[in-house]
Amino acid sequence: MDADALADLRAFDRGHVWHPYSSALAPGDPWVVESAQGVRLHLRDHDGRALDVIDAMSSWWCAVHGYRVPELDAAVRDQLDSMAHVMFGGLTHAPAVGLARRLLDLAPAGLEHVFLADSGSVSVEVAMKAALQYHLAAGRRRTRFLTIRGGYHGDTFSPMSVTDPVGGMHSLFRGVLPEHVFAPRPPAGLDRPDDDAELVAWEQTTRELFVQNAADVAAVIVEPVLQGAGGMYVYPARVLDVLHDLAREHGALVIHDEIATGFHRTGPRWAGDRAEHAPDILCAGKALTGGYLTLAAMLCTREVAEGVSRGEAGGLMHGPTFMANPLACAVANANLDLLAFRDTPAEVARIENGLRDGLASATALDAVQEVRTLGAVGVIQLREPVRVAEVTAAALARGTWVRPFRDLVYTMPPYVTSDDDLATLTAALVGAVADVHG
Template identity: 85%
Template sequence: MDADALADLRAFDRAHVWHPYSSALAPGDPYVVESAEGVRLRLRDRDGRTLDVVDAMSSWWCAVHGYRVPELDAAVRGQLGAMAHVMFGGLTHAPAVDLCRRLLTLAPSGLEHVFLADSGSVSVEVAMKAALQLHLAAGERRTRFLTVRGGYHGDTFSPMSVTDPVGGMHSLFRGVLPEHVFAPRPPAGVDLPDDDPELVDWERTTRDLFSQNASDIAAVIVEPVLQGAGGMHVYPPRVLDVLHDLAREHGALVIHDEIATGFHRTGPLWAGDRAQGAPDILCVGKALTGGYLTLAAMLCTREVAEGVSRSEAGGLMHGPTFMANPLACAVANANLDLLATRDTVAEVTRIESGLREGLSPAADLESVVDVRVLGAVGVVQLREPVRVAEVTAAALARGVWVRPFRDLVYTMPPYVTDEDDLAVVTSGLVGAVADVHG
């Protein structure tokens, strides 16, 4: 791209293109991506210079194999030779059926039905709708959900309503969104013992809260073990066991939102595998297609599917236009092949070790309050809100693309990131924080 074309692109972007979580009155000045390959992005900065940098974000946690992956490219090209899209109402096709079969094979025990959706947020919408329909069909008007503070489940209305109402990014919609039941945020630490006083107190409070609202609660919805965009908070699996027990005791469902945590991001295939019980409903997305196309899924038990189908409506009342898009399903199947053949568990274990070692120097910085790692997730938490533009620029100068938020400078690198590039990522993050925040 020559200088004039680059200048025109940037000018039009600033004048007319609305980016995520941004103001049209004060538009940002984003970097221009020209290409991506492996774990690297080729960017053009504000002065037109070319930067080849390691992607520490997996494009918001979905490009787990990196970019221009031959197997995934081939899957898309092969599917184009048959059909790019066809409606899923009244029709079916092999890529979708194959994907559903494979998802059920991988899913926690008891899940037998799959509803394919456009995006992670939509899969949560579908999950919540299914829970409501199930109870209505049983003659119970349960209209509330229980979750824990600090969570994030998406940007559409139902997911927003179970995202933290005070500390979350959707707090300005309070009074418009349905008001659900929020238990305290669980204490931190995946290895916290069950008799930890903080955890015991959390359990007591949550049991009381659930009992007080039990007749209204349709389901528990939670991000297992790791809360993502709500603050990268890691909590003990005992929390899931308590929530499962309460749901079973009071006739509510359990929904696991594994959109960010699924497909080995925290180590196991599902973050919820660390708990004793299995969910009634599972939401998956992000890494499902290896970052190539938008696709998500809601999986549920036979009891949920049959209960919803007995409702007055006679079925699950949802039907996205691009549901089960053949291109997306084909590349998702190829992505699952790669996850199975690459020894993903070993890759994530290697990355976890590299993140622990490489990010540890950040703990000595005055500006840092915590450094934590879980699977292929590394977090540096600051004592103050991160200066996003400055930290981003400082990391780019060290060859790393990051997208900090709130008080967090974090990385979720592609699983294929090798030791050298991982060292670039960790030194880049630590150096950027040191330069900007001290």
């Protein structure tokens, strides 16, 4: 791209294009991506200079194999020879059926039905709608959901309503969104013993809250073990079992939002695999297509599917135009093949070790409150809000693209990131924090 074309692109972007969570009055000045390959983004900086940088974000956690992956490219090209899209109402096709079969083979025990949705947020909408319809079909008007504070479930209205209403990304919409039931955020740390005093106190408080609201609660919904956009917060797996037991005791369903955590991001295939019990409904997305196309899935038990279908509507009342898009399903199938072929649990364990070693020196910085890792997730939490633009620029100068938020400088790198690139990435994050925050 020549200098004039680059300048024109950036000017039009600033004047007319809204980016995520951005202001039209004070638009940002984003870097221009010209191409991507492997784990690298080929950018143009604000002066037009070419930069070749490691992607520490997996494009918001979905490009787990990196970019221009031959097997995934081939899956898209091959599918184009048949069809790019066809409606799913009254029709079916091999890529969708094959994907549903694969997902059920990989799913926690008891999940037997698959609804293919457009995006992660939409899969949460579908999951919540299914829970409501399940109870309505049985003559129970349960219209509320119970979750824990600190969570994030998406940007559409139903997911926003179960995202933390005070400190969450959607507090602006309080009073407009339905008001659900929020238990306290559990104590931090994956490995707390079951008799830990803080965990026991949390369990007692949550039990009392559940009992008070049990008649209205259709389902519990949580991000298992790791709350993503709510703060990269890790909590004990015991919490999942407590919530499951309470739901069973009071006739509610359990929804696991595994959009960010599924497909080994935290280590196991599903973050909820660390718990004793499987959910009634599971949402998967992000890494499902390896970052190629938007696609998500809602999986549920036969009991839920049949219960919904016995209701007055006669079925689940949702039907996206691009449901089960053949291109997306084809590349998702190829992505699942690649995850199996590459021994993903071993890859993630290697990434975890590299993140733990590479980020450890950040603990010595005065501005740093905590450093934590879980699977292919590494977090530097600061004692103050991140100066996003400055940290981003400092990391780019060290050859790494990172997108901090709140008080977090974090990474979810592609699983294929080499040890050398991982060392560069972690040094860039630590160095950027040291330069900007001290």
